[in-house]
Amino acid sequence: MKNYRRTKNGYTIRFAQTTDAENYYLQNYNPLDKETARLSGCKEKFSKEEVIAYFLKSVQDTDRCHFLIISPDDRIIGETVINEIDNRTNSANFRIGIFQSSEQGKGIGTWAVETTRDFAFEILKLHRLSLDVFSFNIRAEKCYLKAGFKREGVLRDAVLNGNEYADDILMSILESEWSELKADK
Numbered sequence: 001m002k003n004y005r006r007t008k009n010g011y012t013i014r015f016a017q018t019t020d021a022e023n024y025y026l027q028n029y030n031p032l033d034k035e036t037a038r039l040s041g042c043k044e045k046f047s048k049e050e051v052i053a054y055f056l057k058s059v060q061d062t063d064r065c066h067f068l069i070i071s072p073d074d075r076i077i078g079e080t081v082i083n084e085i086d087n088r089t090n091s092a093n094f095r096i097g098i099f100q101s102s103e104q105g106k107g108i109g110t111w112a113v114e115t116t117r118d119f120a121f122e123i124l125k126l127h128r129l130s131l132d133v134f135s136f137n138i139r140a141e142k143c144y145l146k147a148g149f150k151r152e153g154v155l156r157d158a159v160l161n162g163n164e165y166a167d168d169i170l171m172s173i174l175e176s177e178w179s180e181l182k183a184d185k
Contacts, residue, residue, distance in 0.1 A: 004123065006115050010072030011108055013080065013115050016059050020068060020076065025051040027076045028099040035101045039137045041159055065119070069098070069112050077103045080116040082124070090127035090175075092120060096140075105139070113147045121178045128174050134159050135167040148181045149173045 005014040016024070029051045037044040058066045063085045069078035078098040085092040096113055098104050120126045131149065133140050145151075149171040157165035 004067075004119060008111050011111070012070040013067050013112055014070065016055070016066040016068045016079070018056055018059055021052045021055045021059075023076055024055050024068070033099060033101050036097060036099050038161070039134065039140065040097055041134065065124070067112075067116060067119075069108065071103070078108070078112065080112050082116060082120055082129070085124070085126075090125065092124070092126055092129055094120070094129050094131045109140070110143050110146060113143055117147055117173065117178065118182075121175055126175065128172055130170065130172040133169050133171065134161065135169055136161045141169060141171075144171050147173070148177055150177070 002015050005012060007013075025048050029046050030048075032042075032044055032046065034044060058064060058081070061083075064081060064083040065085075067080045068076050069080065071077045077100055078096065080094070080096045082092045082094055094113075094116065096109060096116070098109050098112075117129060120129045129149075130152075131144065132155075133144060135141075135154075150173065151169060152172055153170040155168040155170065158168040159166050
């Protein structure tokens with residue numbers, strides 16, 4: 001499973017490895033893109049120690065699958081993560097981040113969402129994959145809808161977008177919906 005790797009148009013998605021820690025920090029958090037921080041709801045500045053410690057813990061965590069998105073010129077430009085894996089209910093949470101704004105809007109995120117979604121159902125044999133997206137991240141919500149995720153709830157005014165409140169949209173895709181989507185292709 002850890003040798004899982006997919007490529008498209010020179011981009012690669014593969015499992016993160018401990019040897020990626022330094023580049024993960026240098027290429028993405030030194031500094032973190034302001035728009036990426038806003039869309040993901042995280043702070044803009046992290047210390048090198050914070051990022052590397054988080055990364056190494058994430059790679060070694062047994063209830064998580066941490067993938068990196070690698071550009072054709074071998075830079076880490078994003079990640080997808082299946083976390084909070086619950087083997088009793090066969091469910092998990094999903095998240096994605098494309099770290100540089102210059103890499104957004106190219107279809108890389110859509111491909112990475114679909115690739116990770118397929119891994120969740122084909123390899124992990126999940127029944128349910130869920131996520132949440134902020135209402136001001138319209139491009140991401142469209143991507144998730146295109147990948148078969150469905151809106152299932154809204155946490156109203158749950159997050160801040162600058163000084164304005166915004167909603168946190170809850171979405172999921174079930175195994176049966178994914179199977180139907182794959183059968184239609």
